[in-house]
Amino acid sequence: MKTTIKKALVAVKDKDTANIEAVTKEAIAYIDRASSKGVIHKNQAARRVSRLAKKAHKVLTESTGS
Numbered sequence: 001m002k003t004t005i006k007k008a009l010v011a012v013k014d015k016d017t018a019n020i021e022a023v024t025k026e027a028i029a030y031i032d033r034a035s036s037k038g039v040i041h042k043n044q045a046a047r048r049v050s051r052l053a054k055k056a057h058k059v060l061t062e063s064t065g066s
Helices: 002-013 017-036 042-064
Strands: none
Touching: 002 017, 002 042, 017 042
């Protein structure tokens, strides 16, 4: 889970718009899976997903100019 989150954060940091969406979806799937199995608390999972999505959205909207 941590590895996929790091991949998504690196894509966001590098502003790799072609790759951000796919890697972010993969990371969110891993976070949700960890939450459903009880590895992390559901609120922590929601917080991680929210923060990751917020960062990805910010970069994607910057690149499109909207």
